[in-house]
Amino acid sequence: MKAKYKRLLAPLVLALLAAGCNSSSSHKSAQVEVGTHASVALLETTDLHTNILGYDYFKLAEDKSLGLDRTISLIQAARAEFSNTLLFDNGDTIQGSALADYQALIAPIDCSTTLAQYKVMNRLNYDAGVIGNHEFNYGLAFLSQVTGTPFNVEEEGLPSEACAGPNFPLVLANVVSSKDDQPLFAPYVILDRTLQAEGPDGSTVEAPIKVGVIGFAPPPILNWDKRWLDGKVYVTDTIDTAAEYVTQMRAEGADLVVMLEHGGVDSSPYSASMENAGYYLAQVRGVDVLFLGHSHQTFPNATSTATGFNAEGVDKTGGFIHGVPATMGGYWGKNLGVVKLELVYGDSGWYVDTPQTTVEVRATLLGKDDQGANVYVTPDTSVAELIASEHAATIAYVKTPIGDTDFRMTTYFADVGEVTAVEIVNQAQAAYVADYVAANLPQYQGLPVLSVSAPFKSGYGGGSDYTDVAQGDLAINNAADLYLYPNTVYAVKVTGQGIKDWLEKAANRFNQIDPTLTTAQELVSSFPGYNFDLFTTADISYQIDVTQPAGSRIVSLTYQGSPIDLNGEFIIATNNYRASGGGSFPGLDGSNIIYASPDANRDVLISYIKQVQHLTRSQHGAHRSWRFAPVTTAGPVIFHSAQGQLEVANAAGLNNVSLYQADDGSAKGLSIYQIDLSQ
Amino acid sequence: MGRQTIRYTVLALLLAAGSTTAITLHQLPPTTVEQWQLAARQGRQPALWQLWAAAYLGNRHAQWVVGDYLVSQRPRQAEGSAWLRRAAQQGEGHAALRLGELALAGTLDGGADYPQARHWFKQAAATQASAHYQLALLYKNGRGGPADAELALAELQQAAAGGVAQARFLLANAYLNGDGVPRDEAQAIQLLQQAASAGHPAAMQALALAYQRGDLGLPQDPQRAANYFSAAAEAIEDGPRLH
Structure with a gap:
């Protein structure tokens, strides 16, 4: 060959080789031999909600059933088990515990500080994560700061520099800035990784792979976090966005496409703004692995009755949706999703040997011991060290007094007239609703605003299953004891007759008492105590006549001293459960709700206590609206309550209560008390 | 112009x-x-x-x-x-449904217009399951026309079949109480689970309470109770949901 052509030959060959490498249809690496294979396990945590340690900040006690410190044990075990692993987080990460609130609201961290949650995740070397809906709860400026992601949005207080944050990329494809029509975060990333693989001859080799990761948050964030997001960001059509970017990722050389969908599985007809798009995202061409979350379930789950998991095309046992391996790793660190792929390097590059794919959800709960108690994996103790100061600060925050009470607030005798733990709840609810109505519902101006609530803990589980808040300082954890359930405040409009019907239903709490019987009669029925709705206001007064059959027990129902106008209209503050029909109360079926607030009853209570500051028995714990209609019974009328608490009855002025039997024999720490219904 | x-x-x-x-x-x-x-x-x-x-x-x-x-x-x-x-x-069903909802909401000056609401929901019912739910309530409570318990139940069942979570919740109550239908705990549980799957907080709470106490034919299961309570806590934080 002539010399000048030889000089051209080498560059020409190299150019051809380079062209071959850059071709979008076959990104074959010159380094990897055809026939090389590798195992890779993709791991998922989801909905951690800043539960880093196994600790319940409301009970101020260890809780082994949750916490990333235990999930870490599962992660480490998987890393030891599989030759290659990738670790992903599927969102709802930085909000949801008192520790998160502490670092966001109470003592907001500065630009150079990394959130405790991300500190721990950085130690774990996550490969990527997605932004879920709760990431937006603290506003855009906070999110930009703590994720170290500059945003171009119409917002005040945005950090001027890239702050400290996660060492791993965060992706989000469907939330876009209204200012520049660009996604807030990187819509996807392509990760370069090196696999420990086996060559065609069986030798151990290293092989490069490109893993594309894309993520989605639920579109309803525009409602849920409207106050932070309205006009500043918008969401795009989930499937259109996915299809477009997945194509792009493949064109950019992604060998695998992993989808981090912060959403669950909903097989109802597709809508561009649907909350749980997993069922449809699985159908986007080119998706290799689908991670799910948001609905706090586990998938696969052979016994699940969830509608979406039982839809056509969903293999809830094997963990596949329309043939795509999918997993949802529970919530609060209880589980780890594991998708194991067998990869083979073929003529066109890496491909998944699909029949070999396995999907499972691992749990920190190992089983039960001989005593029937739950056994959990041991936690990684280095986590506690790493976030020791943040953890201690959170405990101090939860214990910080928000007020104080000069009386003990309990439910030991709520069935017979004690109101010490219920009245403050009613006061908080009524004040909250009254304020809202005055400001926003002028058509109801002039209507009385009242409230009902129930003693949520009334001894079903034994002597310790009562509310008991000590006299003295009140902190947030006490509020959790005073308002037990995850409810939001709802207000309904009812007539006087409606109130009577409501109270009649609540009066099912009692058995019908026969005044002629000489034998002891149990006062309290099996009707749950959490449905014993009652008033605790000087404006309402009524008697419960237990000698009557259920439905005819409410007598002398008065409002402000006069017999209640049965046709009059009243606004009653209650909760979402009751107002939607919980407990099957007559007239409460969702049709008379005038205000469905976004605020939790517990939070409303906390705000109220902060406002009132000093709770006194006379102002906040002694307004009995109801008594039993007096009747002389030939025999004792008895009920059960915690042992040794008679002084509580005395302090509440219940002079007709006495001890009947020190131990009721149920081995649940209960006594039998007696009530004299003639007083 | x-x-x-x-x-x-x-x-x-x-x-x-x-x-x-x-x-x-x-x-x-x-x-x-x-x-x-x-x-x-x-x-x-x-x-x-x-x-x-x-x-x-x-x-x-x-x-x-x-x-x-x-x-x-x-x-x-x-x-x-x-x-x-x-x-x-x-014939746009969503529009008829929205008109019915507006009639229910009323204006600042006037109250709800129940006859109008009935009119629009009847029209919307051809394509909108939520309209069946609204009609169920109007018939049950005798608003905008005479009360009709049987018709109310039929509409409720249609709404539930059409996937309206709140309708499923109310229908579950009906089966629990034997209210217009035979008492059927198993059917009630199934409806509650469907409503819970759709993110209905009260349904989640109902199941949580049942598992906590071992009620409604369900075994006492603190684990499942805790799961349902946490699901309800998540669902309410995500905004009020009625249907």
Whole structure:
């Protein structure tokens, strides 16, 4: 060959080789031999909600059933088990515990500080994560700061520099800035990784792979976090966005496409703004692995009755949706999703040997011991060290007094007239609703605003299953004891007759008492105590006549001293459960709700206590609206309550209560008390 | 300018711009319009002119979207209602449903207009499961017409079958209490689980309480109770959900 052509030959060959490498249809690496294979396990945590340690900040006690410190044990075990692993987080990460609130609201961290949650995740070397809906709860400026992601949005207080944050990329494809029509975060990333693989001859080799990761948050964030997001960001059509970017990722050389969908599985007809798009995202061409979350379930789950998991095309046992391996790793660190792929390097590059794919959800709960108690994996103790100061600060925050009470607030005798733990709840609810109505519902101006609530803990589980808040300082954890359930405040409009019907239903709490019987009669029925709705206001007064059959027990129902106008209209503050029909109360079926607030009853209570500051028995714990209609019974009328608490009855002025039997024999720490219904 | 004049002006302009556009806008399928709705609700201006054009040209889906967008802005509620009526008259079920909801909500001056609500929900019921739920409540409570317990139950069952979570919740109660249907705990549990799957907080709470106490034929299971309580806590934080 002539010399000048030889000089051209080498560059020409190299150019051809380079062209071959850059071709979008076959990104074959010159380094990897055809026939090389590798195992890779993709791991998922989801909905951690800043539960880093196994600790319940409301009970101020260890809780082994949750916490990333235990999930870490599962992660480490998987890393030891599989030759290659990738670790992903599927969102709802930085909000949801008192520790998160502490670092966001109470003592907001500065630009150079990394959130405790991300500190721990950085130690774990996550490969990527997605932004879920709760990431937006603290506003855009906070999110930009703590994720170290500059945003171009119409917002005040945005950090001027890239702050400290996660060492791993965060992706989000469907939330876009209204200012520049660009996604807030990187819509996807392509990760370069090196696999420990086996060559065609069986030798151990290293092989490069490109893993594309894309993520989605639920579109309803525009409602849920409207106050932070309205006009500043918008969401795009989930499937259109996915299809477009997945194509792009493949064109950019992604060998695998992993989808981090912060959403669950909903097989109802597709809508561009649907909350749980997993069922449809699985159908986007080119998706290799689908991670799910948001609905706090586990998938696969052979016994699940969830509608979406039982839809056509969903293999809830094997963990596949329309043939795509999918997993949802529970919530609060209880589980780890594991998708194991067998990869083979073929003529066109890496491909998944699909029949070999396995999907499972691992749990920190190992089983039960001989005593029937739950056994959990041991936690990684280095986590506690790493976030020791943040953890201690959170405990101090939860214990910080928000007020104080000069009386003990309990439910030991709520069935017979004690109101010490219920009245403050009613006061908080009524004040909250009254304020809202005055400001926003002028058509109801002039209507009385009242409230009902129930003693949520009334001894079903034994002597310790009562509310008991000590006299003295009140902190947030006490509020959790005073308002037990995850409810939001709802207000309904009812007539006087409606109130009577409501109270009649609540009066099912009692058995019908026969005044002629000489034998002891149990006062309290099996009707749950959490449905014993009652008033605790000087404006309402009524008697419960237990000698009557259920439905005819409410007598002398008065409002402000006069017999209640049965046709009059009243606004009653209650909760979402009751107002939607919980407990099957007559007239409460969702049709008379005038205000469905976004605020939790517990939070409303906390705000109220902060406002009132000093709770006194006379102002906040002694307004009995109801008594039993007096009747002389030939025999004792008895009920059960915690042992040794008679002084509580005395302090509440219940002079007709006495001890009947020190131990009721149920081995649940209960006594039998007696009530004299003639007083 | 009368509406007809506007319509023909827009049509003329579009025909001048490109003849296929006008016809396409008139015939636009619901899915495209749904994407516009997503855009319009987020106030993204470029999408709006196409919607208006399509609405003027008589596209009922666009009329529904325009009406829905306007009624959410109090000063333009009357204008929005007019668009919703046009859409409803052409058989657009969402528009009829929204008109029924507006009738229920009433105005600041007047209360709910129950007869109007019944009228619109009956129309919407052809395609909207939520309308069956609303009718169930109106019939049950004798609003806008005579009370009819049997009809109320039938509507409730249709709503539940159509996937309305709150209807499933109420129907579960009916089965628990033997209210118009035979007492059937198993059926009630199934309905509660379906409603819970759809994110209904009260249904989640009902199941949590049942597992906590071992009620309703379910075993006492603190683990499942805790799961349902945490699910309810998550669901309420995500905003109030009635249906």
